[in-house]
Amino acid sequence: xxxxxxxxxxxxxxxxxxxxxxxxxxxxxxxxxxxxxxxxxxxxxxxxxxxxxxxxxxxxxxxxxxxxxxxxxxxxxxxxxxxxxxxxxxxxxxxxxxxxxxxxxxxxxxxxxxxxxxxxxxxxxxxxxxxxxxxxxxxxxxxxxxxxxxxxxxxxxxxxxxxxxxxxxxxxxxxxxxxxxxxxxxxxxxxxxxxxxxxxxxxxxxxxxxxxxxxxxxxxxxxxxxxxxxxxxxxxxxxxxxxxxxxxxxxxxxxxxxxxxxxxxxxxxxxxxxxxxxxxxxxxxxxxxxxxxxxxxxxxxxxxxxxxxxxxxxxxxxxxxxxxxxxxxxxxxxxxxxxxxxxxxxxxxxxxxxxxxxxxxxxxxxxxxxxxxxx
Numbered sequence: 001x002x003x004x005x006x007x008x009x010x011x012x013x014x015x016x017x018x019x020x021x022x023x024x025x026x027x028x029x030x031x032x033x034x035x036x037x038x039x040x041x042x043x044x045x046x047x048x049x050x051x052x053x054x055x056x057x058x059x060x061x062x063x064x065x066x067x068x069x070x071x072x073x074x075x076x077x078x079x080x081x082x083x084x085x086x087x088x089x090x091x092x093x094x095x096x097x098x099x100x101x102x103x104x105x106x107x108x109x110x111x112x113x114x115x116x117x118x119x120x121x122x123x124x125x126x127x128x129x130x131x132x133x134x135x136x137x138x139x140x141x142x143x144x145x146x147x148x149x150x151x152x153x154x155x156x157x158x159x160x161x162x163x164x165x166x167x168x169x170x171x172x173x174x175x176x177x178x179x180x181x182x183x184x185x186x187x188x189x190x191x192x193x194x195x196x197x198x199x200x201x202x203x204x205x206x207x208x209x210x211x212x213x214x215x216x217x218x219x220x221x222x223x224x225x226x227x228x229x230x231x232x233x234x235x236x237x238x239x240x241x242x243x244x245x246x247x248x249x250x251x252x253x254x255x256x257x258x259x260x261x262x263x264x265x266x267x268x269x270x271x272x273x274x275x276x277x278x279x280x281x282x283x284x285x286x287x288x289x290x291x292x293x294x295x296x297x298x299x300x301x302x303x304x305x306x307x308x309x310x311x312x313x314x315x316x317x318x319x320x321x322x323x324x325x326x327x328x329x330x331x332x333x334x335x336x337x338x339x340x341x342x343x344x345x346x347x348x349x350x351x352x353x354x355x356x357x358x359x360x361x362x363x364x365x366x367x368x369x370x371x372x373x374x375x
Contacts, residue, residue: 004341005040006372008365009077009233009264009352011047012055016298016356020054024061026358031065033362035072037369041105042069043077043350049158050296052286058107059092066100075105077229077350078210082111082169083162086178087197094200107208107229108179110172110217125214125240127343134240138343141320143237144291152293173220180207180224207255208262213238214245222246225253232340233266233352236324243344262348265340266325268355269364269371273328279355279364280327281305286354287318301356330371338375 010030014023031042042065044058055061058076065074079089093106129140149155163169170178181187185201188194208227211217212235221228222245230242243261250259266283270276281302288308289297300308308314326336337349351368355361 004346005348006038006369007041007043007073007262007348007350008034008039009043009045009350010055011045011053011296011352011354012061013296013354014052014054014298015358016300016304018298023054024064026361027061028065028068029358030362030365031069031072031074034365034369035069037366038373039072039351039365039369040348041073041075041350043075043105043107045077046080046109047296048162049154050290052289052296052298059096062104063096066096066103071103073103073105073206074100075206075208076107077105078107078109078208080109080111081172081175085170086175086182087195090179090182090197090200090203093205094197094203097203097205098199102204104203104205105208106179106205107210108176109210125244127240127244129240134343136339136343138339139236139324140240141237141323144235144320146291149291149293154293154295172216173223176209176220176224183207211242211246214241214248218242218245219249222249222259223251225251225256227256227260227262229262229264229350230344230346231264232324232344233264233321236320239263239344243346247345260347261345262350263340263344263346264350264352265337266321267333267337267351267353267364267368268325268327269330269333269353269367270360271329271367273332276327276329276333276364278302279357279360280325282356283325283354284315284318284322287321288314291317299354299356330367333368334371334375337372 010027012023012027014020044055044061046058047053048056058079062074093104097104127134134140182197208229209217209221210229212231228246230239232239247259268276268280270279282300282305285305285308286299326333353361353364
C-alpha cells in the first residue's frame with residue numbers, strides 16, 4: 001500500500017487550555033515532521049467562528065508553512081469560494097507560488113459557511129450498501145442532515161460577517177472556470193475584456209475540487225478534468241456517491257487523462273488500542289459542538305470529555321462520525337485505511353488527526369507512516 005500516498009489535512013486545532021498562537025506553532029512543527037515521515041502533501045482547511053480551530057485562512061497558514069518546509073506539497077483543503085472571488089483566490093496563491101513554485105495545491109470548495117450535506121443533483125451510489133456496510137465491509141452510516149444548522153444564529157452571523165452587504169456569490173461552476181482561465185492567462189469578460197493576474201497567471205498550482213456528495217462539486221471536477229477529494233471524515237455516508245459521481249462526470253483534460261481521487265479519514269494511532277481510544281475520547285464532544293452550531297470547541301482532554309453529560313440525542317447526532325473514526329494500533333488503522341481505499345478506489349488518502357496533546361498527534365502520524373511504508 002505504500003504505492004497509495006498519504007497526505008495530511010490540518011484544521012490547526014486549539015486544545016483546551018491552549019491558544020491559537022500555540023496551535024499555529026504546533027502546525028508548523030507537524031508539517032516539518034510529516035515531511036520527514038514521508039507524507040506527500042499537507043493541506044489546511046478553512047473554518048470560521050470556531051473557538052477550537054485556528055485555520056481561518058489557508059493561504060496565510062500555508063505561506064508560513066512553505067517557508068518552514070522544503071519538499072512536501074502544501075495547499076488548501078479547501079478555500080471556501082462562497083465568500084471569495086476568483087481573482088482574489090488566484091492572486092493569493094500566485095503570491096505564494098512566486099516564492100515556492102511547483103509545491104502548491106489549490107483545493108476549492110463550494111461552501112461559504114453552509115454546513116456539509118447532500119446537494120441538489122447528487123447521484124445516489126450504485127454500490128450496494130447492506131446493513132450499513134459496503135461490499136468489502138467499510139462502514140457507510142446513515143446520512144446526516146445539516147438542515148437544523150442553517151437557521152441557527154451562529155450560521156446566520158457567519159454569513160453576515162463573511163459577505164459584503166448585498167453581495168451574491170457567483171455560481172460555483174462559473175467561478176471555477178474563471179479561476180482556471182486566470183491561471184492559464186486566457187480570461188475574457190463577457191464583453192471581451194482581458195484580465196491578467198500578476199502574480200497568479202501561469203502559477204504552477206495543482207487544482208483540486210473538494211466535495212462531500214455526487215452533486216455540483218463532483219460534476220465541476222469531472223467536467224474540467226481536475227483532481228477530486230472526497231470527504232469520508234466529514235460525510236462518511238456520501239463518500240461512495242461522491243467518488244462515483246466524479247468518475248461519471250470525468251472528461252480528460254490538460255490536467256489529467258483519467259480520474260484521480262483522494263479520500264479523507266479521521267485517524268488516531270497509538271502503540272496500544274486502549275491508548276488510542278483514550279486519546280480519541282474528546283472527539284465525540286468536539287463533533288457535537290460543531291453539529292449543535294456552537295462552533296468547534298477547544299479540543300478537550302479525555303477527563304473533560306468524560307465529564308460531558310451525554311444524552312441519547314447527543315449520541316445520535318455524532319454517531320456517524322464517531323463510528324467511522326479509525327482508532328487503534330498502526331496495524332489495525334492501516335487495515336481500515338486499506339478497506340477505505342479499496343471501497344472508494346482512492347488514488348491517495350488524506351489523514352486528519354486531532355488529539356489534545358501535540359506530541360500524541362505527532363506520534364500518531366509517525367506510527368501510521370512507518371506501518372504504511374512496510375506494506
